[in-house]
Amino acid sequence: MDGIKLLNVSKFYTVEKESMKVLNGIDLNIPSNKITVILGRSGCGKTTLLRLVSGLEEFDQGEILGANSKKKAYVFQEDRLMPWLDVKKNITFGIRNKDIDNSKIDDIIETVGLKKFYNAYPRQLSGGMKQRVSIARAFACNPDFIMMDEPFSALDFFTREQMQKELLKIHQTSKCSILFVTHSIDEALILGDKIIVLEKGVIKSQYEIEEKSSTRDLLNSKFVKLKKKIIDDLKVI
Numbered sequence: 001m002d003g004i005k006l007l008n009v010s011k012f013y014t015v016e017k018e019s020m021k022v023l024n025g026i027d028l029n030i031p032s033n034k035i036t037v038i039l040g041r042s043g044c045g046k047t048t049l050l051r052l053v054s055g056l057e058e059f060d061q062g063e064i065l066g067a068n069s070k071k072k073a074y075v076f077q078e079d080r081l082m083p084w085l086d087v088k089k090n091i092t093f094g095i096r097n098k099d100i101d102n103s104k105i106d107d108i109i110e111t112v113g114l115k116k117f118y119n120a121y122p123r124q125l126s127g128g129m130k131q132r133v134s135i136a137r138a139f140a141c142n143p144d145f146i147m148m149d150e151p152f153s154a155l156d157f158f159t160r161e162q163m164q165k166e167l168l169k170i171h172q173t174s175k176c177s178i179l180f181v182t183h184s185i186d187e188a189l190i191l192g193d194k195i196i197v198l199e200k201g202v203i204k205s206q207y208e209i210e211e212k213s214s215t216r217d218l219l220n221s222k223f224v225k226l227k228k229k230i231i232d233d234l235k236v237i
C-alpha cells in the first residue's frame with residue numbers, strides 16, 4: 001500500500017484579525033507500514049499537522065495525496081472517552097455491531113493491560129489507563145493509518161516504556177502506518193522509523209533509522225550522536 005504525501009502544505013490561523021502561518025510549505029513523505037514521528041517543541045504545529053492529514057482541518061495551500069483512501073484512526077492529545085460507556089463499549093464505539101470481532105477486542109484489551117477493567121467506566125480509571133483505552137480504540141477498528149498525538153505524555157516513566165513496547169508489538173502484527181507526535185527525543189528514537197523535526201511550522205530536519213526498534217539501544221554511540229544532532233536542530237537560534 002502506498003504512503004501519504006504532503007506537497008508544499010501551509011496552514012494559516014487568524015487570531016484577532018492577524019493571520020498567523022502555523023505550517024509553512026511542508027513537504028513530507030509518510031511511508032506505509034512504518035512509524036513516522038513528528039518531533040518538536042510545544043506550539044510548533046504538530047497537532048495542526050495531524051489534523052490536516054486526518055482531514056479534521058482544511059489546509060490553505062498545497063496538496064495532501066493518498067490520505068483520503070486510507071482507513072484512519074486518531075488518538076487525540078487528550079483522551080476522549082464517553083463517560084457513560086464502559087471500557088469495552090468505549091473501544092467498540094463507532095464499529096458496526098456486525099463488524100465487532102470479540103476475540104480481537106479481547107486481545108487488544110489484554111495487550112494494553114486492561115483485562116481486569118473490561119467493564120469499568122472512565123471515572124474508575126487513572127489518566128494513563130484512559131489513554132490506553134484510547135489507544136485500544138484506535139487499533140480496534142482495523143485501521144491502515146493511525147495518527148497518535150502525544151499518547152503517552154500523561155504516563156509515568158515505567159508505564160510509558162511499557163506502552164512504547166506494546167505499541168511496537170501491536171504495530172508488528174497489524175502492519176499499519178503510524179504518524180506519532182511527541183516532544184520526547186528518546187521516544188522518537190525508540191519508536192521512529194522516520195523522525196521529522198518540526199520547528200515553528202517548518203521541517204527543520206528528518207532522519208531515517210534502519211535499525212529495528214526491538215534491538216535499539218539508546219546508549220549506543222550511534223543513537224547518542226543522533227540525539228545530540230536532534231537537540232541542536234531543536235535549539236532556537
Ligand SMILES: Nc1ncnc2c1ncn2[C@@H]1O[C@H](COP(=O)(O)OP(=O)(O)OP(=O)(O)O)[C@@H](O)[C@H]1O
Nearest residue numbers: 013014015022041042043044045046047048049183
Ligand atoms: N484553532 C486555532 N485557532 C488559532 N490558532 C491556533 C488554532 N489551533 C492552533 N493554533 C495555533 O497554532 C500553533 C500550533 O498549534 P499546535 O496545537 O499545532 O501546536 P503543537 O505543536 O501541537 O503544540 P503542543 O506540543 O503544545 O501540543 C500555536 O501557536 C497555536 O496557538
Ligand SMILES: [Mg+2]
Nearest residue numbers: 046047077149
Ligand atoms: Mg499538540
